Amino acid sequence: MITNLKTKEEYGTNIFDGPYYLNIDGQLVQTTDSFDVENPATGKVFAKAPSASPEQLNQAIDAAKRAFKSWSQLGYDERERYLKAYADALDSHRDELARLLTMEQGKPFATEASAEIDQAIRYIREIAARRIPVEIVEENDSHIVELHHTPLGVIGAITPWNFPVLLTLWKVAPALITGNTIVIKPSPFTPLSLLRAGQIAQSVLPAGVMSVITGEDKLGPQITEHKDIAKISFTGSTETGKHVIRSAASTVKRLTLEMGGNDAAIVLPDADWKSIIPQLFWGALGNMGQWCVGIKRLYVHKSFRKDFVKDFVDYARKQKQGNGLHSDVVLGPVQNKMQYEKVKTFLADIEANDQNIVLGGDVDDSQPGYFIPITVVDNPAEESKIVQEEQFGPIVPIIEYEDIDDVVNRANNSPFGLGGSVWGQDTQIAVDVANRLETGMVWVNEIHTQGVDIPFGGHKQSGLGTEQGHEGRLLFTNPKTILIKK
The missing domain is CATH 3.40.309.10 (Aldehyde Dehydrogenase; Chain A, domain 2)
Incomplete structure (x- = not known):
């Protein structure tokens, strides 16, 4: 385990050039293997990303499962404070994250990369203030029927390379505010900005609540098949989404899939x-x-x-x-x-x-x-x-x-x-x-x-379920009906 987290004071406000570690159970973790990350504007390798072993993935999921017990018992207000603190921490590294995003993804720093980081931070702050209240479905002289929405457990987030930070934090914020914990697998084409965002999270969030695990294509099926992952939230191609459906079927995981479009x-x-x-x-x-x-x-x-x-x-x-x-x-x-x-x-x-x-x-x-x-x-x-x-x-x-x-x-x-x-x-x-x-x-x-309050999802082969909006937040929960005799 590694605990030294290099900060923007050491690198300057606009630069972070590693090293990059997995984020597991509140710690920064080295790996034996790594893979190359290219700058698409040059076609040249500019960094190495850690490649997680199956054992390290299991460690992250085990940590998330342990953290779920206490995180899910916190009230909305306390989880909101954590999420807003995380948004503040990301904001203090805003330019650094945007520059890193440009280097690995290619989008222009001054416009699209900076806007993506800003939108992601704003999204966390806004979603942190949202609630799913208990609903009184029925009440009469003999009983009360309450509808609660309880967290699912450990969420597996598999995220793409086109908007890597924004589309990941779209999943993180609603998952965490509703009481779940999360293990994130970024695209191997754009792992660095999310590893850095995960490093920043370790100083703010309780251990195990959010982990970032990077690796190449074989890592995805290990997550979708894992018995302790309660839900997969996936953004990517329709063909890959079909593999996710098949892989998740054996454990009847909940799924939200945002896939291709024309x-x-x-x-x-x-x-x-x-x-x-x-x-x-x-x-x-x-x-x-x-x-x-x-x-x-x-x-x-x-x-x-x-x-x-x-x-x-x-x-x-x-x-x-x-x-x-x-x-x-x-x-x-x-x-x-x-x-x-x-x-x-x-x-x-x-x-x-x-x-x-x-x-x-x-x-x-x-x-x-x-x-x-x-x-x-x-x-x-x-x-x-x-x-x-x-x-x-x-x-x-x-x-x-x-x-x-x-x-x-x-x-x-x-x-x-x-x-x-x-x-x-x-x-x-x-x-x-x-x-x-x-x-x-x-x-x-x-x-x-x-x-954050506008539902986003596809019809036909463009997806299953919904992201954002009240409808999207509900999909990170299980409806639970409680009937109480008076």
């Missing part, structure tokens, strides 16, 4: 389309298109499609791409080599089918890093790969439509159903279209507005 944005005939191009651009291509609720298909009415494409491309040309540590950069690289190669298969298919690329498309493999230029495809066929599959990268197809019924059918013709958006000046018409979309979330004349 979100459609529909720009209605009456839309003030010139004014919304920035929102649509960032809704599609923020974080280099690497988000589950990013706009993956942009349907534009025939009457203005050509002009729309021209103005969209003009706006896109003004956005600077590069290393996210540079202050003038607003677009970074694709996060990892695997995803980089996957996105290139979309470009190859577009070229093979003579589709009309009006911006980007050319990848320079001789340059360092995983950079793919923002690429705009004008009016590809509905059956094409770029329309039917989730690209999860910086390519956006702009697709013409003429009939509202037809575009709704096309938007719904997908195995996914995560999010979508509708844009038009007549709000009631836009809402009517939104009500017809088969997705868990639909934005009308805005995009990606979220909050």
Whole structure:
């Protein structure tokens, strides 16, 4: 066990360069094995992350199980104080965490990385103030029926590389405030910022309440199969989510799965389309298109499609791409080599089918890093790969439509159903279209507005259960009915 925790005073406010340890039972723990972490802007290894053994995973789960006994007995108010103290501790390391996030994930420090850390800290503070009260279901002369919501136990959180800090703390805060303990497995592509966030937690939270365990792909199934994990909260691809379901079945674990999407944005005939191009651009291509609720298909009415494409491309040309540590950069690289190669298969298919690329498309493999230029495809066929599959990268197809019924059918013709958006000046018409979309979330004349009280979840193969909102918090609990005779 290691107890020395290097602080921002030792490294400066903007730098933390390790060493990195597992976080187990309130201690920092070394490992025998490690794995490389690359900076996607350079393609070079800049750090080593600890690779947990099965025994170390068991130690973390055992510690969480022990801590659950006392943590679950604390009242909401006391758990709130701990969570707010943790938010304050993260805030004191805000720039350091954001810089580390940029180095391992690629997103620009000045905009997206700093915003992710800020949003995560704000989320912890807000969720800490939420409560699930006891509900009186029935009361008469003979008895009272109370509905309680009791914590599940140890939560296993398996989190992704696109928003590693935010999407992890989305799980941590509701799990802990409702009385659970948690063991976190970050993506092996982005383990460092969460290891650091876990190190910071050790000075604030009771031992065993929150552990961060890093490793490569084999670690995930060990968590999902473990008999002492009560629930898996997973964010990632639909294919991996299917493996999670199968793996968790033997112990009948509770599951919340937030998975893939192929979100459609529909720009209605009456839309003030010139004014919304920035929102649509960032809704599609923020974080280099690497988000589950990013706009993956942009349907534009025939009457203005050509002009729309021209103005969209003009706006896109003004956005600077590069290393996210540079202050003038607003677009970074694709996060990892695997995803980089996957996105290139979309470009190859577009070229093979003579589709009309009006911006980007050319990848320079001789340059360092995983950079793919923002690429705009004008009016590809509905059956094409770029329309039917989730690209999860910086390519956006702009697709013409003429009939509202037809575009709704096309938007719904997908195995996914995560999010979508509708844009038009007549709000009631836009809402009517939104009500017809088969997705868990639909934005009308805005995009990606979220909050702790706004339920977030997918339909069809985009997920099971809900995150955020009262509905999401309930999923970290078991309903328990108590009937009391008077």
